[in-house]
Amino acid sequence: MEPDIPPPALDLDEVTVAYGPALALENIDGMVAPGEAVALIGPNGAGKSTLIKAVLGLVPLASGRITVLGTTPARARRDVAYVPQADTLDPEFPISVGQVVLMGRYRRIGWLRRPKAADKEAARRALEQVGLADRARHRFGTLSGGQRQRVLLARAIAAEPRLLLLDEPFNGVDAVSEQALLDAIARLKEEGAAVVVSTHDLALAHLACEEVCLLNRRQYGFGPTNVTLTPDRLRATYGGHALELRGDRVIVAHS
Numbered sequence: 001m002e003p004d005i006p007p008p009a010l011d012l013d014e015v016t017v018a019y020g021p022a023l024a025l026e027n028i029d030g031m032v033a034p035g036e037a038v039a040l041i042g043p044n045g046a047g048k049s050t051l052i053k054a055v056l057g058l059v060p061l062a063s064g065r066i067t068v069l070g071t072t073p074a075r076a077r078r079d080v081a082y083v084p085q086a087d088t089l090d091p092e093f094p095i096s097v098g099q100v101v102l103m104g105r106y107r108r109i110g111w112l113r114r115p116k117a118a119d120k121e122a123a124r125r126a127l128e129q130v131g132l133a134d135r136a137r138h139r140f141g142t143l144s145g146g147q148r149q150r151v152l153l154a155r156a157i158a159a160e161p162r163l164l165l166l167d168e169p170f171n172g173v174d175a176v177s178e179q180a181l182l183d184a185i186a187r188l189k190e191e192g193a194a195v196v197v198s199t200h201d202l203a204l205a206h207l208a209c210e211e212v213c214l215l216n217r218r219q220y221g222f223g224p225t226n227v228t229l230t231p232d233r234l235r236a237t238y239g240g241h242a243l244e245l246r247g248d249r250v251i252v253a254h255s
């Protein structure tokens with residue numbers, strides 16, 4: 001008998017998305033294996049968030065196909081976690097850090113059931129993994145932006161995802177939070193989860209991602225980071241936008 005080969009965590013097949021008459025994404029093609037991370041890199045408005053929303057099944061495709069964990073985005077949803085940009089959760093919302101993380105369990109336990117001891121333990125461990133175990137009782141809104149981002153990552157970790165989607169998680173976070181985020185991504189990959197991260201931070205792509213997808217409505221490259229993330233390809237992707245190149249490595253790309 002053939003050994004069972006796990007399906008790709010994510011398979012993009014000629015993915016095209018339109019908002020009315022305007023194409024936001026055109027013919028995006030690529031694959032992410034379990035245990036691997038891909039960085040989505042491109043200027044503002046390139047379609048990175050749109051691609052993440054399409055993988056979540058939140059925007060319809062004009063053509064092409066997205067397969068998540070061997071099935072449709074809607075069917076795979078339970079095994080997919082999403083970390084939005086930290087400023088999308090109202091910091092004034094009167095909820096504790098522990099409660100935010102516990103929300104990650106609800107897709108598994110159902111919104112109407114009470115969390116069990118195992119769920120609370122999973123939430124506690126997730127918070128520990130992002131280095132914020134001592135903040136469980138603090139109000140979410142009292143944390144710094146970087147700490148809030150880590151809490152949202154802990155919520156995603158608590159969901160035990162097989163595919164994790166992160167939308168610009170390193171925007172404006174402090175060095176400690178950045179390292180905590182990198183460590184948590186590394187651990188998830190070790191456990192076999194795949195990670196998709198949209199970012200402007202090219203150093204992060206080099207550090208954490210085996211693959212990159214260069215995006216500006218259409219695809220300017222999708223492949224192993226060390227051969228795909230070249231200055232020439234980046235210039236093409238960013239068009240007229242400013243790039244900061246140090247030596248032959250691109251450290252920061254502004255847009």
Ligand SMILES: Nc1ncnc2c1ncn2[C@@H]1O[C@H](COP(=O)(O)OP(=O)(O)OP(=O)(O)O)[C@@H](O)[C@H]1O
Nearest residue numbers: 019020023024042043044045046047048049050051
């Ligand atoms: N709901 C929408 N309706 C119409 N157009 C949209 C909608 N959402 C995004 N767009 C447009 O689609 C394009 C891609 O936007 P998207 O937010 O996916 O880019 P992005 O790469 O994530 O940018 P950013 O880095 O600024 O978040 C942009 O031109 C944007 O204006």
